[in-house]
Amino acid sequence: MESPLIEFKDVTKRFGAKSVLERVNLQIYEGQVTTIIGLSGSGKSVLLKHIIGLIEPDEGTILFKGKPLSEMKKSESAANLAQISYMFQDNALFDSMTVYENIALPLRETTNLSKAKIDQRVMARIEQTELKDAAHKYPSELSGGMQKRAALARALVTDPRIVLFDEPTSGQDPVRKNAILGMIAQYQRKFGFTAILVSHEIPDVYFISNRILALYERSIVFQGSPEELENFDHPFKEEVIRSLEGLQKELTGLYSKRQFKVMHHVQLKQTTSGATYCVAVFSLDDLDIIRAGAGHDAAQVAIRSLGSYIDKHFGAIGGFSTRRRSNEFVTVLPYSDLKEAESILKDFAKDFQERGIHDIRAGARKRTTSAGGVEFTVLAGIAQGQPVADIDSVIDAAKTQQKEIARLRYDGRRYSR
Amino acid sequence: MALDADSQNSKAGWQIGRLWSGPFAVIGRAAIIWVDNLGASAIFLLLAFLKIFRSKQLIKIVQQIYYIGARSTMIIMLVSFFTGMVLGLQSYHALVKFGAQGALGTLVALTLVRELGPVLTAIMIAARAGSAITAEIGIQRISEQIDALDTMRIDPLRYLISPRITASIISFPLLTALFDLVGIIGGYVSSVLLLGANASTYVYRVQTSMDMKDITDGLIKSIVFAVIVSTVCCYQGYFTHMRTDSHGAQAVGLSTTSAVVLSCVLILVSDYVVTSLLI
Numbered sequence: 071m072e073s074p075l076i077e078f079k080d081v082t083k084r085f086g087a088k089s090v091l092e093r094v095n096l097q098i099y100e101g102q103v104t105t106i107i108g109l110s111g112s113g114k115s116v117l118l119k120h121i122i123g124l125i126e127p128d129e130g131t132i133l134f135k136g137k138p139l140s141e142m143k144k145s146e147s148a149a150n151l152a153q154i155s156y157m158f159q160d161n162a163l164f165d166s167m168t169v170y171e172n173i174a175l176p177l178r179e180t181t182n183l184s185k186a187k188i189d190q191r192v193m194a195r196i197e198q199t200e201l202k203d204a205a206h207k208y209p210s211e212l213s214g215g216m217q218k219r220a221a222l223a224r225a226l227v228t229d230p231r232i233v234l235f236d237e238p239t240s241g242q243d244p245v246r247k248n249a250i251l252g253m254i255a256q257y258q259r260k261f262g263f264t265a266i267l268v269s270h271e272i273p274d275v276y277f278i279s280n281r282i283l284a285l286y287e288r289s290i291v292f293q294g295s296p297e298e299l300e301n302f303d304h305p306f307k308e309e310v311i312r313s314l315e316g317l318q319k320e321l322t323g324l325y326s327k328r329q330f331k332v333m334h335h336v337q338l339k340q341t342t343s344g345a346t347y348c349v350a351v352f353s354l355d356d357l358d359i360i361r362a363g364a365g366h367d368a369a370q371v372a373i374r375s376l377g378s379y380i381d382k383h384f385g386a387i388g389g390f391s392t393r394r395r396s397n398e399f400v401t402v403l404p405y406s407d408l409k410e411a412e413s414i415l416k417d418f419a420k421d422f423q424e425r426g427i428h429d430i431r432a433g434a435r436k437r438t439t440s441a442g443g444v445e446f447t448v449l450a451g452i453a454q455g456q457p458v459a460d461i462d463s464v465i466d467a468a469k470t471q472q473k474e475i476a477r478l479r480y481d482g483r484r485y486s487r
Numbered sequence: 488m489a490l491d492a493d494s495q496n497s498k499a500g501w502q503i504g505r506l507w508s509g510p511f512a513v514i515g516r517a518a519i520i521w522v523d524n525l526g527a528s529a530i531f532l533l534l535a536f537l538k539i540f541r542s543k544q545l546i547k548i549v550q551q552i553y554y555i556g557a558r559s560t561m562i563i564m565l566v567s568f569f570t571g572m573v574l575g576l577q578s579y580h581a582l583v584k585f586g587a588q589g590a591l592g593t594l595v596a597l598t599l600v601r602e603l604g605p606v607l608t609a610i611m612i613a614a615r616a617g618s619a620i621t622a623e624i625g626i627q628r629i630s631e632q633i634d635a636l637d638t639m640r641i642d643p644l645r646y647l648i649s650p651r652i653t654a655s656i657i658s659f660p661l662l663t664a665l666f667d668l669v670g671i672i673g674g675y676v677s678s679v680l681l682l683g684a685n686a687s688t689y690v691y692r693v694q695t696s697m698d699m700k701d702i703t704d705g706l707i708k709s710i711v712f713a714v715i716v717s718t719v720c721c722y723q724g725y726f727t728h729m730r731t732d733s734h735g736a737q738a739v740g741l742s743t744t745s746a747v748v749l750s751c752v753l754i755l756v757s758d759y760v761v762t763s764l765l766i
Binding site for chain 2: 122123124148151152154155156158160162163164165166175176178179180224228
């Protein structure tokens with residue numbers, strides 16, 4: 071088993087008489103995206119601040135690469151902390167500095183880089199976070215989303231090995247929330263840093279997380295993959311996840327994975343023996359290329375548009391859908407056979423190609439950096455299943471049947487289909 | 488019954504004892520907090536002072552000299568001019584009764600250089616720049632900007648506090664010298680130009696009555712006041728989040744008030760102490 075990068079052993083923290091963390095045990099592994107979920111005020115941010123040394127535990131040990139932080143020499147501890155960046159919940163941007171100056175600050179103050187080198191690195195981050203027009207504005211002149219991106223750019227400008235994100239999507243609209251999560255996931259893959267998020271954006275964070283840590287009643291009650299969390303039987307799931315899950319509809323208008331499974335289960339019970347149902351799988355192809363070329367917002371707009379058109383066409387005939395992966399949707403058509411499903415899919419493809427693609431255009435118009443333009447390609451596949459069959463095998467069968475049903479190409483000036 | 492009576496007597500005795508000791512306990516607690524803060528301020532000053540000589544400090548110090556010093560110039564000139572005028576006016580009317588108006592220049596110059604210059608300059612800067620320092624650092628504290636510096640491995644004491652203390656130590660004596668000069672001119676305007684005192688006598692007395700010790704004593708005082716004002720104002724802002732009487736924006740407001748009031752009181756207290764040591 072891989073040894074953890076950061077480990078908490080029986081960490082307890084109290085503020086006065088109030089206990090915030092009680093014998094917390096957790097492991098965080100290198101190169102992964104780990105998300106700490108829990109209700110507001112449950113101590114998630116306090117937990118995160120222990121990692122970067124802003125708060126020290128009253129009891130217990132925090133280990134960094136197997137060595138207790140409390141036993142490290144000051145220089146060793148400083149060297150470890152130097153690898154960590156922190157993005158604050160309220161951004162903590164310096165309001166008397168421009169966006170450029172805020173992002174350049176850690177480089178100016180902690181490195182001996184030349185002015186030209188600093189400028190190059192800062193401008194690269196500004197472009198990556200789509201802040202070029204706001205570079206010389208003050209934080210108070212920016213929208214909440216732009217301030218978030220400025221804070222993200224500042225956190226990434228030193229090329230850290232570990233980045234801590236304290237509620238990076240708080241106060242954002244659904245598209246922007248997913249855009250920021252997508253941005254974190256993309257940068258994490260690109261730069262290979264270890265990302266630790268505090269969030270209650272369930273289930274959006276599942277799409278980008280390798281591991282989930284559940285903080286409930288002052289302790290970590292679950293550590294594992296998002297898939298393992300689905301089967302986790304604990305009051306946490308009832309009280310926390312179900313209360314937060316409703317947010318998912320904000321972006322796509324579709325059911326959460328859990329609701330989707332429940333509906334599928336209920337549907338199976340009602341189905342008479344020998345009856346069949348159909349499953350359709352939709353994908354937005356090459357999402358990373360779209361993000362790089364058209365920006366994170368445009369990618370999320372495309373996902374939202376696809377979700378709402380799926381709901382519009384398939385919901386009307388009793389179908390129910392969920393977002394399975396960041397770029398993949400699954401729809402169950404409980405009352406349709408293969409022929410009928412294909413016919414509805416044809417109508418869907420025609421409508422989406424003619425009208426649904428307008429939203430994508432609007433999103434892409436804002437920014438296209440890719441020299442060769444950006445292509446939005448939607449794939450779809452249908453398979454027929456029987457109630458006795460495992461739904462995952464039907465989904466896999468539908469995926470193998472996927473073919474292109476809609477395409478939009480945008481080269482920065484004009485569109486072509 | 489006897490036990491009950493004993494118990495009630497003992498309880499009553501305890502309550503009387505508590506009534507008597509209550510005020511002492513309050514004073515004792517306040518004294519402990521005061522000594523605690525004094526010690527913390529001294530350590531705060533020492534740590535900030537040691538970080539003055541780190542790299543990349545010069546630009547920040549120059550910026551702070553501009554904010555604390557240069558931008559206080561006009562208000563210092565205005566206050567000193569009218570202080571000098573009032574001093575000239577009052578002194579002229581007092582001295583003329585004894586036929587000693589020839590000593591007018593001496594009185595105005597020595598009063599300004601030895602006492603009023605350093606004290607009023609420090610109070611004016613505490614009110615103008617000191618309050619701004621506390622409010623700025625306080626807001627940076629409550630909006631987690633200081634925590635952000637920590638996470639970026641930028642020492643907040645080096646980045647925020649040291650330049651302000653250094654800039655104050657440089658600015659206070661310069662502004663005090665300006666105060667003295669403009670005050671003497673104010674005294675000249677009121678006593679010579681408006682009341683008709685002899686101009687040559689005024690200038691001659693100003694020149695001859697002051698020696699170098701008067702000037703250096705005044706400047707030493709201004710340096711002491713600079714350290715006090717900058718430390719108090721930075722300390723109050725830096726630990727705004729530790730206030731137990733308020734939170735958030737209200738804490739910043741109270742810290743700012745405390746900083747200015749405490750600075751003014753400490754200026755006057757230390758003025759007596761330093762004067763008694765120098766005289």
